[in-house]
Amino acid sequence: MKPPSSLVGYARCSVDEQDLNAQEQRLRELGVAEDRIYLDQGFTGTETERPGLDQALAAVRTGDTLVVPKLDRLARSAPDACAIGNDLARRGITLSLDGQLYDPTQPMGKMFFEILTTFAEFEVDLLRTRSREGLSGLTTIPETLARLEFSLDSPRVHGPHLGVLLCDIDHFTTITETWGDAFGDVVLATLAVRIRQTLRQGDTVGRFGPDEALVLLPGVHSIDNVAQIAEKIRCCAEEPIHHSGVTIQATLSIGATLAVPGESVETLRSRLETATDAAKEAGRNGFTCA
Template sequence: MESERQILRATLDAQLDPQVVLEAVRDDHDLIADFVVVEVNPAACEALDITRADVVGKRVLSLGPQIRHSEQWELLLRVVQDRQPLILNEQPLQPLRGGRTRRFDLRAVPVHDGLSVTWRDVTQRHQAAADLAASEARYRLLLEESSDMVSFHVPGGAVEWISPAVQRVLGWPPEEIAGTVLDLVHRDDAPAIQAAQQRLLAGEESAGARFRMRTRDRGWRWLEATARGVRDEAGRVTSLVVFSHDIQEQMDFERALSQSEERYRLLAENATDVVYRTSLDGTTEWVSEGVQKVLGFTPDEFVGRNGRDLVSPEDREFVDRATAEVLSGERSSARLRMPTKDGGTRWIETTIHPVHDDDGRTVGFVGGWRDVQAEVEAEQELDSRARTDELTGLANRREVIAQLTRLLAPGNPRRGHLAVAFCDLDGFKAVNDARGHAVGDALLQAVAVRVRDCVRAGDTVARVGGDEILLVLDGVPDLAAATRVAEKVRETLGVPVMIAGDAVPVTVSIGVTMADIHDDVDGLIARADRAMYQAKQAGRNRVVAAT
């Protein structure tokens, strides 16, 4: 019996999730009147902020009398009575020692005349899902207010959602477009759209096309679209985001160009985009008035200057490539940064077309700019949000996993000089319970700043759990050097944090390890995590190095 109890203790101690084993206490009528705590693992002690001696041998209702009147109590009784496991997800529960209600995933299975209960605190996940829903609502509002048409498509082409701008541009209410395939596209232009879609599916980041779409009054209108693929973790395209811009006026202008220079000027000056013409060597010959609205320069300040010199230096190679494509007979477009008159830069999307003389020789270029600053900022915000922890500004779990995957790739020469340190704040739950989540959040933000200051610019600091931080130290010579960095972090965090005039104490337990040639991401993190738990069990506020 004692050996079985030792095996049970060892099994419980190895579990990362909190676990409690309860035995039924029955009355004279053989009904369950209470449960007595038989065993509790270290993870449960940490989660409940108790010691094993506080609860083992005690009755559950003496520890928390309010439990008797809860729905969960009745469910636990049924686990023993019906001999069926219980699974509850995101259950709101009040901690035994008070504090705010939190969300838990709870599992209970019958064991002899009792049960084993495990749980996981998913409050952060629940809140993150709520925050994401709110963020998506704000982003959809932004898309709905855009002057361009924005649409989401399945890879086969069917429209999942389209912004209200479709009614202004084409006359169709959004509900008459959503759910249909793009059979409103002019049949002569369908191959261009299909080719763009194939390029996205083949791995290109974005693809564009010009095409005509049927309007509700049975006419046609020219659009220019840029599509980007939304990919899953395996890199497969799961949906397409398409930004479509009305270029009817620009197309009218291009047709008019072959008939009359004066008609060309009139159309260009009244277009919403910037239209320009250059000589064969790139010297600006004419630019529409819209340039002043977009960049702040007057047309006269542009005329006579070479278009390549007007682009930000880091994007000039795109101008050279676009010019070469046009001269070879291809249509070209690109996103570029252009300097503004006030000293800033602005993202524009430009298209370039050749101008031919009567003999068919290229004598210059004509094109248009479209201001895409808001579109680029929205994409950058989405990208940043996908890689960053919103509370602390640190990298999130997804980003640090991606970085470690690259660093641990076979053949990477830096693989042998890579260390990770798994940091877990000591007693953070007690701070949350005693001082409130606002103080807890402020503490995490201060900790993030301090940890970043302890590492080099090329190292990564990521928040991977509620109070868990992972350091990726790239280029350290050995485990001793990595341990010194971890000790620096521990000592820095040992100084209390001043929050709203109060000194909030904080310490950290850290496990640190070096990568070897056999490690994958999960194995490397797990080894550091085990070392961190050894630091906890050894008394907290210390660093344990694992080989």
């Protein structure tokens, strides 16, 4: 076993202080001395500035071991983790993930490191997706698709047409890259509430993609009715979102159409995506009918 002086520990959490304490305790259990533990709190995995990690990487020397409780605490993504692994290999530093040693200078160790990185990124993405489904309060993507298919196959008992809207959040990736995933969650939840507030009784809204919502409007009489609702949603959505001292201007590009009785989900989706793309090309924060 290596002496404590050759072990350098690192832990990170975005907001949960209890989680950070648990990670610190685990590092001590793995033999890392108190003064050799470096921390980042309040920094999401997507942020490029992580002073605690910079200090930990500067503290390790050739022959030392960098100790991390979990791989997803170390890196933002698979490319980021591989870059850190390559740096450790170049400097002759071993990585310990919760006590399991990986020597990136050895081919087998490097292979396992990259495999673990890929699975860690998948796990984080999966948890993020589940978290956002809960935060938005909307039906899940499979449930939304099932409702759409049922609506397409059902007779028009509430009116002559079924209107459908595809609402895509403009520049959502830029929002999360600028302010972090936590702010992205706030935007998703806020826009979901605003969309629901604009709808009529009997209308439904559900998730249709990572940053998309699908709105079903039964009983409309023309595409003009659908356009009126789309404009109402657009106006409500563009109101600034204020959170933790930050103001975010989140807007929607909306594709609007009337469903054709008996058509497939794939055909309708293609038409909606074409209309949404047209709204984006026209400058975003608007809608296009197809």
